[in-house]
Amino acid sequence: MNRRTFHRAGEAERRRDLIAATLDVIAEQGLRAATVRQISARAGVTGGLIRHYFSSKDQMVQAAYRELMQGMIRSVEAAAENGATTKERLRNFITGNLSKDVTDARTISLWAAFIGHVNLDPVFAEIHREYYLAFLEKLEAMLASYLASIGRKTDGQALRGKAIAINGLIDGLWLENSVAGDLFTGLDPDKLALRSVEDLLGLDANSLD
Amino acid sequence: MNRRTFHRAGEAERRRDLIAATLDVIAEQGLRAATVRQISARAGVTGGLIRHYFSSKDQMVQAAYRELMQGMIRSVEAAAENGATTKERLRNFITGNLSKDVTDARTISLWAAFIGHVNLDPVFAEIHREYYLAFLEKLEAMLASYLASIGRKTDGQALRGKAIAINGLIDGLWLENSVAGDLFTGLDPDKLALRSVEDLLGLDANSLD
């Protein structure tokens, strides 16, 4: 009847592990399954430890949501910064939203699991709002840069409208592609997104390629 | 210590009531709260009755999802049929997706609550797929009719691409509008959607008005 042997980890490392385990469980089995016991088992520790690092299980799940959103936005920003011209950066931002890092099954599954809580829990609402706004502003800024670079003037309100529409388009494509992706047979989501954005901005076809 | 008096309802009516109660609870408090006890309390019956009409609680929740999707598609179809010309019908289909019946807080809340289960449960996946496909085909048909009526030819693959993009746009706008709607200040979602669809189809501005 010996106790389990264990390893004393640094605070930061342990918190990271617990959050990672939380996201793993949620991605694979949904929020329902994100119980103290499942998560601690996945992290290789016992349940009590969670309360040592978080004041409640719910607080840990909120931290996990923040982590997810941060990862998504960082991934897209990285894609956008990886471009020499304003056009390249805009294109990378758009396709970055639709390709691997952000669109992998795990991320989608997590996003879908959490979105149902946004209406219910004010903390989730706040987190969602914060990152949605960040996406929107990032996109708006990139649009403004690109349009300026090709000599097009757009007033603020119209620009925001374009940003919202494009953001909606990206979100919708991303979501439907992942939840019922086999319906896209023969269509490349990246290309579809680029052609659509060109349409929405009134650009010539293929001008973003 | 008398028993509660009760009313013997017809099977169809009782099932409808139970499903309605299920949707009420889920809309207000999420899937977590959709317990046998909460739902039966809301329906004004005792918990055991649920098992008399459904083989399990989960099966009842699936029936509720089907009911929700059916209601959404019917509401949009009704809006679309309420138009004299192909243009009016297309416009109604688009704005119908964004206005009251479909976009009210309850529907959004329900949609968001369920979407997280689509990846997890094959039955939910099947239901989602079925109705998504129905939306898409309806939209594609309306686009084809309208474009034909103004003398535009579009090959099948391109048409499907347009339908997917527009459907994505509508989904995205609809979702973001509802979850973070106050960001749309000064912008009319209906107008934004119509102008965006015109762009995506390469139509003149305001030609759908």
Place this chain on the structure above:
DNA sequence: GCAGGAATTATTCAAGCGTATAATAGCGCG
């Protein structure tokens, strides 16, 4: 107006939940 069957209620059960508390073991520091 009553008999019988089905709809509904009431009660119980085992399992799983989040949390609180106490015991213990790893590890840095003297």
Place this chain on the structure above:
DNA sequence: CGCGCTATTATACGCTTGAATAATTCCTGC
């Protein structure tokens, strides 16, 4: 090397969960 701090484990508690079962009440058909 050993002391002390605290990260970690272990266990227990009260509640809620979905489901099963038994008891009852309503309603239909005669």
